Amino acid sequence: MGLLEDARNIQRKDPAARNVLEVILLYPGFHILVYHRIAHWLYRHKRFFLARWVSQHGRRRTGIEIHPGATIGRCLFIDHGMGIVFGETCEIGDNCTIYHGVTLGGTGKDTGKRHPTLGNNVLIGAGTKVLGPVYIGDNSRIGAGSVVLRNLPANCTAVGVPAEVVRINNKAVNPADDLDQQDLPDIVAQRLTDLDRRLGALENAAQGDTPPTAAQIAARQKS
Structure with missing residues (x-):
């Protein structure tokens, strides 16, 4: 039921998806979830080589690289997906949306928990980099092309390099407007x-x- 739920979620969220069968057969964002389910099961059962083999096969097929150790919640919507990278200790909550070119990676200096944790209902715009063991709160939205290097609170909108919070609980922190993926505030x-x-x-x-x-x-x- 889990994968079918994921497919239905993608069909609901993507206006270009005509039906669930199209999603199951043609969408790389769905295919990588299938690969990751298998790879993650192998990883948890300490079949590390096989887990990595499955994840790398999924990477070649979809252009999306998810380490088998990453934890993914229900109804992840990966739109387009090309160039996405999730690190080993990455954790993603339920009902998140992630666009192409996003990296949930490490800084190269952390040990143990090295990668980001996303709460529920998080949206990350295209090309965004979230680096290190940072926490992104529930219902947060991050504008395209941002670089996140520190924790973000729940119910916020953040944009920029490095990313700054411009709205919390739908109220502006500075003169920036709502995140619409087009008219982003220019922090610089x-x-x-x-x-x-x-x-x-x-x-x-x-x-x-x-x-x-x-x-x-x-x-x-x-x-």
Whole structure:
């Protein structure tokens, strides 16, 4: 029932999937879950070589690399999937969505628990890298192309390199808007704007002038 539930979940979430049979026969995101179920069973029964052989065969077939030691919950939706990597001690909760190019990897300096843990209902955008034994809270959303190096709270939206929380419980932490995978807030640009504003204020203070107005700051940025 578990794999059938996974297939139905993919069919529900992917508007391009016409029916469950199409998912079972044609979707690499489903195929890799089948390979991983077998590899993970072998891994838990200490058949490490066979486990790795199965996982590598799945990698060649799908372009998705999941270490057999990784723990995956119910209803994982891997969309497209090409270039995804999950490390050995990675843990993924239920009902998560992960887009192509995502890495749940290590930093190279940790031992033991080296890879991320995702709570339930987590969405990770395309190309995102989550590195180290960090925890991503339930219902969190991470924007495409982000790099996550520290824990993120539940019910948050995070974007940027390194990723910063821009919303918690659907309330903005800064002027950023909702994550829609297209119009992501530019954290670097916001930092540069804040830095320019502070430098302008310091220069004016040093010259004995009044601080610049918002219109003056905007004009300086356009020039």
